[in-house]
Amino acid sequence: MYGMVNNAIKELILAEHGDQVWERIKKRADVVNEVFLSNEPYPDETTYRLVEASASELEMTAEAVLQRFGMWWVLKTAREGYGHLLQNCGRTLPEFLRNLPNFHTRIMMMFPELRPPEFECSDAEPDSLRLHYRSSRKGLAPFVVGLLYGLGEMFETTIHVAHERSVGSGADHDVFLISWESPASPP
Ligand code: HEM
Known part of the structure; x- marks a missing residue:
């Protein structure tokens, strides 16, 4: 993945846990790069190793790290x-x-x-829709969940995400039912 993804993981860890923790994560992940060039592609393996090492170092699951990273991606990196x-x-x-x-x-x-990633919408209702997610990569559905909650926060809209079908449980692609509360109308 492009270096901007690894950089965003680095920035998240630095902001929330400090540079000593980041150095330990890098070492655990066997990553020697001092910097990642945002617009250069790096092997996916590097990103997965950073996620795994963060999970071990922070005593979290890799899924929880990916979800947190999804929120960070929308609210900091992208914004x-x-x-x-x-x-x-x-x-x-x-x-x-x-x-x-x-x-x-x-x-x-x-x-x-x-x-x-590939996304497709179906079953659009005024307060919900289904989002279909397909990827050539494995295990990133929790990242999508975090991205969606980040978008909810960005639009100041309360959302709920139900992971209805998952590749991890044998489905051919992931399906999320997303529902939201209408934001309060302006006075
Ligand atoms: C301006 C904001 C965004 C930028 C610049 C961006 C860019 C990128 C980049 C560079 C990658 C790595 C893929 C690669 O290097 O091959 C990526 C992956 C991904 N992006 Fe975005 N993205 C943005 C916003 C979003 C949003 C809003 C969503 C969904 C809600 C999203 C969903 C994903 C997912 C799920 C992946 C993982 C790749 C996969 O599933 O195979 N991105 N994006």
Whole structure:
């Protein structure tokens, strides 16, 4: 994955646990890079090792690390570095979710070697929809859950995510039922 992903993990750990913990995680993950170049692709293996090492060091599950990282990605990495892309994708949570299937297409123009996730929406209702997630990678569904809760927070909308079908349990792709409360209308 592009170096920006590893950098975001590094920034999350530094912000919430400090540089000594980051040094221990790097060592445990056998990562020797002092810096990751944001627009260079790195082997996925490096990212997975950083997640595993963070989980061991912080005594969390890898799923919990990925979920926390998903929230961080939306609320810090994307908002601070790529705010314009987020803004163009929608003004409300449901609008953003409906546009998500096309979102990484634009990012591919900036990062041509991107292997993006695939999203599809179905069963759209005024207060819910189903999001279908397909990936060439394994085990990233908890990252998606964190991203979705991060989007809820970004749009100041209370959401609930139910992981209805999972590749981990034999399904051919992951399905999330996302429901939300309408934000209070302005006075
Ligand atoms: C402006 C904001 C965003 C940028 C710049 C961005 C960019 C990226 C990059 C560089 C990767 C790594 C893939 C690779 O290097 O091959 C990635 C992966 C991913 N992105 Fe985004 N992304 C953004 C927002 C989002 C949002 C809002 C979602 C969903 C709610 C999302 C879902 C994912 C997922 C699930 C992956 C993991 C890859 C996989 O499943 O195979 N991203 N994205």
